[in-house]
Amino acid sequence: AQTVTQSQPEMSVQEAETVTLSCTYDTSESDYYLFWYKQPPSRQMILVIRQEAYKQQNATENRFSVNFQKAAKSFSLKISDSQLGDAAMYFCAYRSTPFQGAQKLVFGQGTRLTINP
Amino acid sequence: NAGVTQTPKFQVLKTGQSMTLQCAQDMNHEYMSWYRQDPGMGLRLIHYSVGAGITDQGEVPNGYNVSRSTTEDFPLRLLSAAPSQTSVYFCASSYSSTRGRGSPLHFGNGTRLTVT
Numbered sequence: 548a549q550t551v552t553q554s555q556p557e558m559s560v561q562e563a564e565t566v567t568l569s570c571t572y573d574t575s576e577s578d579y580y581l582f583w584y585k586q587p588p589s590r591q592m593i594l595v596i597r598q599e600a601y602k603q604q605n606a607t608e609n610r611f612s613v614n615f616q617k618a619a620k621s622f623s624l625k626i627s628d629s630q631l632g633d634a635a636m637y638f639c640a641y642r643s644t645p646f647q648g649a650q651k652l653v654f655g656q657g658t659r660l661t662i663n664p
Numbered sequence: 665n666a667g668v669t670q671t672p673k674f675q676v677l678k679t680g681q682s683m684t685l686q687c688a689q690d691m692n693h694e695y696m697s698w699y700r701q702d703p704g705m706g707l708r709l710i711h712y713s714v715g716a717g718i719t720d721q722g723e724v725p726n727g728y729n730v731s732r733s734t735t736e737d738f739p740l741r742l743l744s745a746a747p748s749q750t751s752v753y754f755c756a757s758s759y760s761s762t763r764g765r766g767s768p769l770h771f772g773n774g775t776r777l778t779v780t
Contacts, residue, residue, distance in 0.1 A: 556704070580766035592754065592771035599766060638706060642766060649714050650695060650761045651722070652769055654706035 549574045551641050553655035560629045561663050567614075568624045568658045570639030578644050581615070581622045582652075586636040595637070598622065626660075634662045666690050670755050670772030677745040677779045685740040685775050687755030694760035696738040697769070700724065700751040707754065713738055714760060745779045752776050 551572045560566035572581070583595040598606045598615050605613050610627045626633055639655040668689045677683055689696065697712035709722030713732040727749060729741040738757075742749060756769040 551706075553706075582768060590752065590774045590776075592756075592769075592774075594768045597766070597768060644761055644765045649712055649720065650758065650766070651709060651712065652697075652756075654699075654708075656704055656706045 549576075549579075549641050549643065549653050551639055551653050551655040553639055553658050555658045556656070557659045557661070559661040559663055560626075562631060563628055565625060565627045566629055566660065568626075568637050568639075568660065570622045570624070570655055572620050572622065572639075572641050572655075574620070574641065574643075576643055580642045580644060581613075582640040582642065583611070583613070583622075583624045584638045584640060584654075585633075586638065586657075587632075587634070592638075596624065629662050631662050631664065634660060636660070668755055668757055668770050668772040670753075670775055672775060673773065675775060675777050677742070677777065679745060679747060679779060681745050683742050683745065685742075685753055685755070685777075687738045687740065687772060688736050689738075689755075689757040689770070690736065691757065691770065692735065693757035693770070694735070694763065696732065696755065696757045697722070698728070698730065698738070698740045699754045699756065700749075701754060701774075702751050710740065710753075742777075747779050750777060750779045 579600045581598045585593045614623045636657045641653045671686045698710040699707040701707045711730040713719045753775045755772040758769045759767045
């Protein structure tokens with residue numbers, strides 16, 4: 548079974564600076580997807596970024612980018628120019644891609660990010 | 665755009681009571697699932713379904729029951745509530761692996777359940 552580990556329960560960063568959230572995972576599959584979700588105090592789950600394992604190029608979405616190291620099974624999220632609205636719980640997640648059947652999503656424990664003004 | 669609709673938003677139950685959390689989606693997604701979120705444990709999969717009439721257990725299924733009679737609806741039933749079931753519950757849906765490989769899950773807004 549796949550597992551996802553986020554080793555940083557809490558992180559903080561000064562507004563406008565850069566912060567990196569860590570995520571490692573364990574799998575024997577070669578084809579899969581990785582995600583970062585953001586959960587603000589409103590409790591909504593918001594997709595931040597998605598990475599396909601077969602794509603070597605790291606995904607980016609505006610101020611959010613990932614460092615995907617497939618051999619090391621590492622998937623970190625970098626937030627540049629941090630803003631107060633980035634304060635949230637961030638979850639790393641792994642999704643298998645069977646030809647048929649369930650694409651189950653496995654989550655890490657989460658990292659609570661605080662932005663200091 | 666309704667997306668995934670979960671009701672209720674909050675619920676308080678006494679030990680032994682039963683209830684149903686409702687979930688509906690209007691995106692014609694084949695895959696639907698229920699998660700519970702507890703501090704320090706992330707989101708854990710309770711039950712999931714890959715289509716109408718098909719359900720299966722996730723990581724933490726004990727004490728919960730599901731059914732999928734239509735594509736749109738996927739209710740979660742607590743048969744006899746226990747304090748250990750105090751949690752935040754999320755319903756989520758997506759396309760199947762054949763229609764949308766790696767498609768992200770779309771989440772409802774969650775239900776905060778307290779069992780006393």
